[in-house]
Amino acid sequence: MGAGLFLIAIMGCADGSTACTPVATMSARYESRAVCAAATNAALTASTEFDYPTIVAECRPVVAPASADRQAPTKRAPLPIGARRG
Numbered sequence: 001m002g003a004g005l006f007l008i009a010i011m012g013c014a015d016g017s018t019a020c021t022p023v024a025t026m027s028a029r030y031e032s033r034a035v036c037a038a039a040t041n042a043a044l045t046a047s048t049e050f051d052y053p054t055i056v057a058e059c060r061p062v063v064a065p066a067s068a069d070r071q072a073p074t075k076r077a078p079l080p081i082g083a084r085r086g
Helices: 035-039 040-046
Strands: 005-013 020-025 031-034 054-061
Touching: 005 035, 005 040, 020 054, 031 035, 035 040, 035 054
Parallel strands: none
Antiparallel strands: 005 020, 005 031, 005 054
16 A cells, blocks of 8 residues: 555454454554554554553554535434425
């Protein structure tokens, strides 16, 4: 994957790294997946407060929240016959 913003998600995993649960998201944003991946070891070293047998770091793309103008319109209750809004 090329350009974009990425962040590091810290995952706590059960034995064998099969059942992982997100436990933290690092606040730093990275310009590429490669730069993000290079920072994962430092993120793991700093993440010692979680009580899991295995802790892993994963780079994830930053997803922008939907803006208000792109959200689905709210539904209004139908008006009685002959009534009008506004």
